[in-house]
Amino acid sequence: MSSTTILIIIIIYFGLLLLISNFVSKKGTDNDTFFKANKNSKWYLVAFGMIGTALSGVTFISVPGEVGNPDLQFKYFQFVLGNAIGMIVVATVLLPLYYRMNLTSIYSYIERRLGIVSYKTAASIFLISRTIGSAFRLYLVVIVLQRFVFDDFGVPFGVTVLLSLALIFAYTYRGGLKTIIITDTLQTFFLVSSVFFTIVFICNSLDLSFVQAFETVKESNYSKIFFFDDFQKGNYFWKQLLGGMFVTIAMIGLDQDLMQKNLSCKNIGEAQKNMFTFTGIFVVINIFFLSVGALLYIYAEKNGIAIPMVDGSPRTDLLFPEIAFHHLSIVPAVIFLLGLTAATFATTDSALTALTTSFCVDFLGMDKTENQNKPNIVRTRHFVHVGFSILMFLVIIVFNSLNDKSVVTMIFKVASYTYGPLLGLYSFGLLMKSKTVQDKLVPIICIISPAICFLIVKYSKELVGNYTIDNELIIVNGLITFMGLLLISKPATENTRF
Structure with missing residues (x-):
């Protein structure tokens, strides 16, 4: 497929998103619409749309690409199982808390529980974490387009x-969350469809039925799921399961982006239906992504296709687009392009909306009654939206000059450092109800904890021998933060117990 054809498809795709945005924003562009979608979202639309937000282009390209690594294969599914457990915890523990407190920003819980400085610290951690994570995800698709x-x-x-x-x-700056709920539903449809059709096209190219494809993947060198043989390695089952669980609690349950969608449902019952439905779809769709990865490598071996090189290094992230654009017909290439574009832009548009919401609510206080009728408040929100767009641009440019690893590896590594303190803050708030903290010292604890984790990883060979620290790093980070908060704790008052 020619570059001109790809460009035309992208233009048509974004034209459709702009039409949807224009239609939705006619019904309201105020802050209540932007931040909470007027708390009138349909749970089934939210559940389906969250798939696109949670998966992103990283799952679409990097996860299939990593299947070819002998030490990885279907290892990622162990992590996905941990994700599912984490989502159940979010639905049954965190969502009821957020609804009971009627929150717009989930970090308001930290303000009421631990204090204003702790609250600003938690919100700042989210802003940093989500900006970096979303920039990494968008970077992956931009290098493909480039x-x-x-x-x-x-x-x-x-x-x-x-x-x-x-x-x-x-297409996001006017309608915000209300627009995102609709556009992400459409983009998830493209994403899911592209996965299924990609499997169909590759199976046809290999002259395999679905049953034969299943057997071929099963008998290949790419399909090992569970790794119990060496607990020192990063692929060890329990490390992946627990890491996946706590990464999900932090990156979904303690993340304004994903929770903002949940909080736009009418009530807690609908929000929980959304989460349970989302969990089931999430697990199934990841099985298909891993299967696509195995089929891609089998197809590449059969047709003598090498892994694309960038600056002299193999980039497994680019194997899927290489095959889709250069070795399959135009129909699967178009479907791949739509799926990839949908996957990543569904994540980025949602992140920009959540970043704008968090800054406007947590730092500018736009949800407070005395501020809601201030002149130019919507215009100020627009400037914040522009600011985060520029910040994300700068992060991508810097990352492009430094990156030499798979993006999926980088994202979860960064998340382990940035979301760990959030995990510690919320764990302390929920588990230590008889205690609060010396509020002004909390930022110091939240800086020291990731720093200690960095040193642990850097000197891991001297400290723990051949043991490889992987996704469990977020647990260690959260635990260090929790212990630090205990050291600066004091008895709680009745007003700080939730």
Whole structure:
């Protein structure tokens, strides 16, 4: 498929999103619409749309790409099982708390429980974490677009990033969450459809029925799921399961982005139905992504396709687009493109909305009654939206100059450092109801904890021999934060017990 054809499809795709945004925003562009979608979202739309937000282009490209690593294969599914357990914890423990307190920003819980400085610290951690994580996810798709489209037109990488963010800004800045609920539902449809159709097209290319494809994947060198043989390795089952569980509690349950959608449902019952439905779909769709990965490598071996190289290093992230664009017919190439675009832009548009919401509520107090009728308040929100778009652009440019690893590895590594203190803060708040903290010291604890974790990882060979620290790092980080909060704790008053 030519670069011109790809570009035309992308333009049509974004034109559709802009039409939807324009239609939705006619019904309201105030802050209640932007932040909470007027608390009138249908749970089934939220559940389906959250798939696109949670999966992103990382799952779409990096997860299938990593299947070819002998030490990984279907290892990621162990992590997914942990994700499912974590989502159940979020639905049964955190969501009822957020609804009972009627929160717009979930970090308001920390304000009431631990104090204003702790609250600002938690919100700041989210802003940093989500900006970096979403920038990494968008980066993955931009390098694909750059390699297969914009390089042919001589467009610099920075301009490609800027155009992508400008398009996302254009359809999110007015309607916010209410627009996102609709557009993410559409984008998830494209994402899920592309996964199923990709399997169909690859099976046809390999002359395999679905049953034969299942057997081929099962008997291949790519399908090992459970790794119990060496607890020192990063792929060990219990490390992946527990890591997946706590990463999910932190990256979904303690993340304004995913929780903002849940809090837009009418009541806790609908929000929990959304989460349980989302969990089931999430597990199934990841099985298909891993299967796509195995089939891609089998197809590549049969047709002598090498893993694409970037700066002399193999990039498994690019194997899927390489096969889709250069070795399959135009129909599967178009479907792949729509799925990839939908996966990543569903994540980025949601993140920009959540970042804007958190800053406007947590730092500018736009949810407070005395501020809601201030002049130019919507205009101020627009400026915040622009600011985070620019910040994300800068992060991507910096990351492009430094990155030499699989994006999926980088995202969860960064999350272990940034979300660990959030895990510690909420754990302390929920478990130590008889205690509060010396509020002004909390930022110090939340800086020291990731720093200690960094040193542990850096000197892990000297400290723990051949033991490989993987996704369980977020547990260690949260535990260190929790212990630090205990050291600066004091008896709680009645007003700080929730």
